[in-house]
Amino acid sequence: MTKTLLRILVRAKEVNKWVATKHLVEVSLQRSILLNLEDRGLLLVKRQQEDGVLIKLTLKGYHQYKNVSEE
Secondary structure, X not given: OOHHHHHHHHHHHHOOOOEEHHHOOOOOOXXXXXXXXXXXXXXXXXXXXXXXEXXXXXXXXXXXHHHHHHO
């Protein structure tokens, strides 16, 4: 994942919000990476009819990536 995406996800976790992937056009999202992170328990993926795919770091993912996003 890119540092930009990590910053977005860490900040969203801090304010307890989901991030719609349709708003992340400029950030390259690879489905295989998202699925891998979900399998490892670092990312939650939710599908909604009106917003599409939403993502959010789990607490485990937040603790793993919060220092990386600050660099």
